Amino acid sequence: MNGRPFGRDTARLVTFSDGVFAISITLLVLEIKPPGDNGDLLHGLLDLWPSYLAYALTFLFIGQVWANHHVMFDHIRGANRGVLLLNTLLLMVVAFLPFATSVLAGAFRDGDGERTAVVFYGIAFAVTALTFNGVWGYARRHRLVSESLGPAGAVAIARRFRLALAWLGLGALIGLALPVLGVIVIAAFNAFYWLPIAGESPSP
Amino acid sequence: MNGRPFGRDTARLVTFSDGVFAISITLLVLEIKPPGDNGDLLHGLLDLWPSYLAYALTFLFIGQVWANHHVMFDHIRGANRGVLLLNTLLLMVVAFLPFATSVLAGAFRDGDGERTAVVFYGIAFAVTALTFNGVWGYARRHRLVSESLGPAGAVAIARRFRLALAWLGLGALIGLALPVLGVIVIAAFNAFYWLPIAGESPSP
Amino acid sequence: MNGRPFGRDTARLVTFSDGVFAISITLLVLEIKPPGDNGDLLHGLLDLWPSYLAYALTFLFIGQVWANHHVMFDHIRGANRGVLLLNTLLLMVVAFLPFATSVLAGAFRDGDGERTAVVFYGIAFAVTALTFNGVWGYARRHRLVSESLGPAGAVAIARRFRLALAWLGLGALIGLALPVLGVIVIAAFNAFYWLPIAGESPSP
Amino acid sequence: MNGRPFGRDTARLVTFSDGVFAISITLLVLEIKPPGDNGDLLHGLLDLWPSYLAYALTFLFIGQVWANHHVMFDHIRGANRGVLLLNTLLLMVVAFLPFATSVLAGAFRDGDGERTAVVFYGIAFAVTALTFNGVWGYARRHRLVSESLGPAGAVAIARRFRLALAWLGLGALIGLALPVLGVIVIAAFNAFYWLPIAGESPSP
Numbered sequence: 001m002n003g004r005p006f007g008r009d010t011a012r013l014v015t016f017s018d019g020v021f022a023i024s025i026t027l028l029v030l031e032i033k034p035p036g037d038n039g040d041l042l043h044g045l046l047d048l049w050p051s052y053l054a055y056a057l058t059f060l061f062i063g064q065v066w067a068n069h070h071v072m073f074d075h076i077r078g079a080n081r082g083v084l085l086l087n088t089l090l091l092m093v094v095a096f097l098p099f100a101t102s103v104l105a106g107a108f109r110d111g112d113g114e115r116t117a118v119v120f121y122g123i124a125f126a127v128t129a130l131t132f133n134g135v136w137g138y139a140r141r142h143r144l145v146s147e148s149l150g151p152a153g154a155v156a157i158a159r160r161f162r163l164a165l166a167w168l169g170l171g172a173l174i175g176l177a178l179p180v181l182g183v184i185v186i187a188a189f190n191a192f193y194w195l196p197i198a199g200e201s202p203s204p
Numbered sequence: 205m206n207g208r209p210f211g212r213d214t215a216r217l218v219t220f221s222d223g224v225f226a227i228s229i230t231l232l233v234l235e236i237k238p239p240g241d242n243g244d245l246l247h248g249l250l251d252l253w254p255s256y257l258a259y260a261l262t263f264l265f266i267g268q269v270w271a272n273h274h275v276m277f278d279h280i281r282g283a284n285r286g287v288l289l290l291n292t293l294l295l296m297v298v299a300f301l302p303f304a305t306s307v308l309a310g311a312f313r314d315g316d317g318e319r320t321a322v323v324f325y326g327i328a329f330a331v332t333a334l335t336f337n338g339v340w341g342y343a344r345r346h347r348l349v350s351e352s353l354g355p356a357g358a359v360a361i362a363r364r365f366r367l368a369l370a371w372l373g374l375g376a377l378i379g380l381a382l383p384v385l386g387v388i389v390i391a392a393f394n395a396f397y398w399l400p401i402a403g404e405s406p407s408p
Numbered sequence: 409m410n411g412r413p414f415g416r417d418t419a420r421l422v423t424f425s426d427g428v429f430a431i432s433i434t435l436l437v438l439e440i441k442p443p444g445d446n447g448d449l450l451h452g453l454l455d456l457w458p459s460y461l462a463y464a465l466t467f468l469f470i471g472q473v474w475a476n477h478h479v480m481f482d483h484i485r486g487a488n489r490g491v492l493l494l495n496t497l498l499l500m501v502v503a504f505l506p507f508a509t510s511v512l513a514g515a516f517r518d519g520d521g522e523r524t525a526v527v528f529y530g531i532a533f534a535v536t537a538l539t540f541n542g543v544w545g546y547a548r549r550h551r552l553v554s555e556s557l558g559p560a561g562a563v564a565i566a567r568r569f570r571l572a573l574a575w576l577g578l579g580a581l582i583g584l585a586l587p588v589l590g591v592i593v594i595a596a597f598n599a600f601y602w603l604p605i606a607g608e609s610p611s612p
Numbered sequence: 613m614n615g616r617p618f619g620r621d622t623a624r625l626v627t628f629s630d631g632v633f634a635i636s637i638t639l640l641v642l643e644i645k646p647p648g649d650n651g652d653l654l655h656g657l658l659d660l661w662p663s664y665l666a667y668a669l670t671f672l673f674i675g676q677v678w679a680n681h682h683v684m685f686d687h688i689r690g691a692n693r694g695v696l697l698l699n700t701l702l703l704m705v706v707a708f709l710p711f712a713t714s715v716l717a718g719a720f721r722d723g724d725g726e727r728t729a730v731v732f733y734g735i736a737f738a739v740t741a742l743t744f745n746g747v748w749g750y751a752r753r754h755r756l757v758s759e760s761l762g763p764a765g766a767v768a769i770a771r772r773f774r775l776a777l778a779w780l781g782l783g784a785l786i787g788l789a790l791p792v793l794g795v796i797v798i799a800a801f802n803a804f805y806w807l808p809i810a811g812e813s814p815s816p
Contacts, residue, residue, distance in 0.1 A: 012630075012682060018216075019634030022223030026231065026299045027638065034306045041317030045307070045324060056296060063292040070216060085806050088675040092668060095638045102646045103657070113653030120657060194289050222420075226427030230435065230503045238510045245521030249511070249528060260500065267496040274420060398493050426624075430631030434639065434707045442715045449725030453715070453732060464704060471700040478624060602697050 010079045013087060014070070020091045021066040024098060028055050028062075031102035050108030054121075057183075058101040060190045065094055065128060068193075072132065072157065075149045076139045086138055090131035093124065100124035104183075114179040122172025122182055125189075129165040136161055164189070214283045217291060218274070224295045225270040228302060232259050232266075235306035254312030258325075261387075262305040264394045269298055269332060276336065276361065279353045280343045290342055294335035297328065304328035308387075318383040326376025326386055329393075333369040340365055368393070418487045421495060422478070428499045429474040432506060436463050436470075439510035458516030462529075465591075466509040468598045473502055473536060476601075480540065480565065483557045484547045494546055498539035501532065508532035512591075522587040530580025530590055533597075537573040544569055572597070622691045625699060626682070632703045633678040636710060640667050640674075643714035662720030666733075669795075670713040672802045677706055677740060680805075684744065684769065687761045688751045698750055702743035705736065712736035716795075726791040734784025734794055737801075741777040748773055776801070 032051045035044025069090075076083065100121045107117030136158055139145050145154055167189050175182020236255045239248025273294075280287065304325045311321030340362055343349050349358055371393050379386020440459040443452025477498075484491065508529045515525030544566055547553050553562055575597050583590020644663040647656025681702075688695065712733045719729030748770055751757050757766055779801050787794020 016630055016634055016678060018220055019223065019631065020638050022220055023227055023635055023638040024641075025295070026224050026227040027642065029228075029299050029303050030231065030234065030642065032303050034303070034310050038311050038314040038317035038321075041307070041311060041320040045320065055300070059296045059299070060292065063288075063295075066220060067288060081806070084675075084679060088672065088806075091637070091675075092671045095641050095671070096667070099641050099644050099646070103653070106646050107650050107653060110650040113650035116653040116657065117650075194285070194292075222424055223427065226424055227431055229499070230428050230431040233432075233503050233507050234435065234438065236507050238507070238514050242515050242518040242521035242525075245511070245515060245524040249524065259504070263500045263503070264496065267492075267499075270424060271492060398489070398496075426628055427631065430628055431635055433703070434632050434635040437636075437707050437711050438639065438642065440711050442711070442718050446719050446722040446725035446729075449715070449719060449728040453728065463708070467704045467707070468700065471696075471703075474628060475696060602693070602700075 010073050010076055010083075013079045013084065014073050017069055017087065017091060018066065020095055021062060021069070024095050025059055025062040025066075027098045028058055028101055031055075031098055031105065047109065051105040054101045054105040054108075057187055057190065058097055060194060061125065061128075062094060062097060064190065064193050065132075068132065068161075072136060075146050075153070075157070076135075076144050077146045078144055080142070080144070082138055082142065083135065083144065086131065086135045090128070090135060093128045093131055097124055097128070115176065118175030118179040118182040119172050122168060122175050122186055125186060126165060126168040126172055129161065129168050132161045133158070133165055164193070167192075214277050214280055214287075217283045217288065218277050221273055221277075221291065221295060222270065224299055225266055225273070228299050229263055229266040229270075231302050232262055232305060235259075235302055235309065251313065255309040258305045258309040258312075261391055261394065262301055264398065265329060265332075266298060266301060268394065268397050269336075272336065272365075276340060279350050279357070279361070280339075280348050281350045282348055284346065284348070286342055286346065287339065287348065290335065290339045294332070294339060297332045297335055301328055301332070319380065322379030322383040322386040323376050326372060326379050326390055329390060330369060330372040330376055333365065333372050336365045337362075337369055368397070371396075418481050418484055418491075421487045421492065422481050425477055425481075425495065425499060426474065428503055429470055429477070432503050433467055433470040433474075435506045436466055436509055439463075439506055439513065455517065459513040462509045462513040462516075465595055465598065466505055468602065469533065469536075470502060470505060472598065472601050473540075476540065476569075480544060483554050483561070483565070484543075484552050485554045486552050488550070488552070490546055490550065491543065491552065494539065494543045498536070498543060501536045501539055505532055505536070523584065526583030526587040526590040527580050530576060530583050530594055533594060534573060534576040534580055537569065537576050540569045541566075541573055572601070575600075622685050622688055622695075625691045625696065626685050629681055629685075629699060629703060630678065632707055633674060633681070636707050637671055637674040637678075639710045640670055640713055643667075643710055643717065659721065663717040666713045666717040666720075669799055669802065670709055672806065673737065673740075674706060674709060676802065676805050677744075680744065680773075684748060687758050687765070687769070688747075688756050689758050690756055692754070692756070694750055694754065695747065695756065698743065698747045702740070702747060705740045705743055709736055709740070727788065730787030730791040730794040731784050734780060734787050734798055737798060738777060738780040738784055741773065741780050744773045745770070745777055776805070779804075 032048060032055060035041060035048065037044060079087070104117045104121040107113040140154055140158070149157075168186065171182050171185035171189065173182075174185055236252060236259060239245060239252065241248060283291070308321045308325040311317040344358055344362070353361075372390060375386050375389035375393065377386075378389055440456060440463060443449060443456065445452060487495070512525045512529040515521040548562055548566070557565075576594065579590050579593035579597065581590075582593055644660060644667060647653060647660065649656060691699070716729045716733040719725040752766055752770070761769075780798065783794050783797035783801065785794075786797055
């Protein structure tokens with residue numbers, strides 16, 4: 001019962017995190033409610049377009065979070081109490097995303113409150129990126145990063161996580177002035193991180 | 205942090221996908237709401253028959269999706285970024301099925317909007333089949349299919365996935381004209397894919 | 409893509425089933441809604457006693473289902489298409505239990521419809537037992553039971569599953585006449601199957 | 613089908629428990645409902661502060677429960693029927709925490725019923741600690757604790773679990789008189805158990 005119950009083993013932490021990612025991503029659909037009136041169901045279903053878009057946007061983001069979480073913990077040798085706590089904060093933000101998604105979709109469905117909703121949504125995404133930076137920065141400072149990665153690799157990951165934070169923070173900021181453009185900036189983040197980018201991986 | 209974080213290993217992808225399948229299949233029950241009035245509970249419970257049928261139909265379909273996903277990834281050697289993205293799209297559609305199920309059940313309970321609901325439901329199923337075709341086609345084009353399968357096996361799987369797409373697309377189309385028949389066609393898909401079919405597997 | 413995609417391996421089937429059990433058991437709490445009025449919160453919380461009881465009853469039952477499912481599949485060597493289908497039916501009934509639990513709790517909270525609710529609840533439990541009998545009977549008929557168990561062991565498990573079916577069916581039947589007694593009979597099932605029973609396990 | 617279906621193996625019990633922890637922690641977000649009125653969304657979102665606080669509080673607590681559950685079962689050699697039952701009771705309380713969280717948040721949002729809500733919430737936390745003590749005490753009495761731990765280690769864990777019970781019980785009791793202070797005491801428990809405490813782990 002000492003200060004590092006998980007010693008050098010991160011397997012359990014990763015499995016538990018994967019569970020939270022899989023559940024969060026699947027709970028997103030619960031925020032989409034069937035139209036109450038079946039009299040004109042087609043219109044009712046079409047009017048839900050903001051829910052579908054928000055669903056897809058957050059789904060692709062959490063999918064990306066899952067993939068990057070694995071990349072990060074492939075290089076973290078051990079989970080001490082600090083890593084455990086920071087990772088729990090990361091999961092706490094990811095598990096909160098279905099709520100932020102629901103707020104975003106609700107505002108665009110009502111045609112009211114879009115500005116606030118986009119900023120709220122963008123902040124939730126940016127805080128997710130912030131917790132990634134927190135885990136990675138902590139692991140580097142406490143020499144928990146595997147030496148096989150090399151300093152250049154560690155810097156490359158840190159740069160990528162910082163770029164994500166800046167990008168998503170910028171999306172929230174733009175949403176303050178131009179809600180729709182803010183959503184587009186956040187959606188572009190998904191595209192950029194999912195699609196293979198020329199030059200990102202020069203050597204196969 | 206290169207373009208293929210998962211290298212040749214598909215184990216994590218399969219485990220994560222299994223999680224999403226298990227959660228989606230279990231969330232289906234949340235769409236069935238107890239009758240508000242306990243005064244005549246028996247009638248209230250009987251009136252929910254469309255919910256029970258839709259529940260069973262989607263449950264058996266997602267069970268089939270789970271089994272076929274394993275079959276597919278038993279033969280895919282590695283998961284590059286393209287496989288990751290296409291598989292995430294597949295999961296996105298499967299996780300959406302509880303909503304489509306709720307829409308279907310709601311329309312038949314109300315006796316209104318059945319046509320739209322069946323088409324919507326059939327399209328959701330057909331798009332699921334489409335993403336299977338997408339993953340398999342991509343893996344074949346990028347030589348990610350294990351050579352132990354052989355070209356005949358790869359073609360057999362592709363044919364089976366294309367048949368599923370055609371069948372479910374046809375179900376949606378028929379539902380446009382005859383809603384009940386559309387549901388029957390989709391239900392027959394479940395039966396055909398679950399039950400052992402004579403001639404399908406000639407050698408034990 | 410032949411008739412037995414899982415060959416002799418039941419590991420995936422068990423992992424997937426465990427996921428459905430864990431999710432079903434955890435979703436039970438969603439059926440308990442906080443009292444709307446916080447003015448007299450204490451009374452509101454106390455009035456929910458049928459929800460707490462139904463929660464505990466179903467939770468212990470699904471826990472038992474989970475343990476017995478492992479016992480059963482420890483002795484089943486392979487999962488062919490028939491086992492896969494019957495096990496999916498088993499999961500379909502288990503994943504339905506949160507709804508039956510909600511119906512039971514709702515009737516006792518309203519003080520109306522208890523008879524119907526207990527019978528519905530008892531039938532859901534009995535059908536769960538029925539699917540266990542189905543899987544085990546099928547595995548025995550198709551010689552999928554591991555020979556290390558021996559005929560006496562196979563018969564002992566079959567007897568235990570048949571007793572469960574009879575017990576729970578009786579509970580539903582009694583509930584038809586005396587709702588409260590029906591619940592007690594079902595609760596006694598939990599106690600009998602969880603507590604160590606003298607004579608049940610003569611040799612350590 | 614004897615009295616100890618799991619023999620000496622606790623792996624399945626731990627995996628199943630992890631599933632319940634991951635699902636419970638992720639379901640917490642479902643208790644936060646978007647504000648109905650998007651006209652003044654900013655105010656609506658700010659008014660939900662009790663929900664955010666309660667979410668974070670319970671999330672960190674369940675995260676702690678997860679970590680301590682692993683510590684405990686790292687030292688328990690086998691799971692007999694008694695361990696299985698007591699662990700199921702532990703899971704039953706943990707899976708109930710989203711409801712207690714919802715009650716707490718609702719009372720503070722309404723500004724009514726805080727006293728009752730804090731006591732209810734504190735009791736739920738204390739009962740969680742009680743079930744930990746139950747599992748550990750049972751395992752020690754039945755000589756299921758691994759000898760590699762040593763008597764001093766077993767006593768240290770027991771002391772830590774008893775302290776948790778006393779702390780959380782005290783939090784509930786204080787909440788009876790001073791609701792806000794009760795919440796602070798419970799929150800301090802999280803901080804104390806997550807942060808590295810001087811002297812807790814003298815030797816690295």
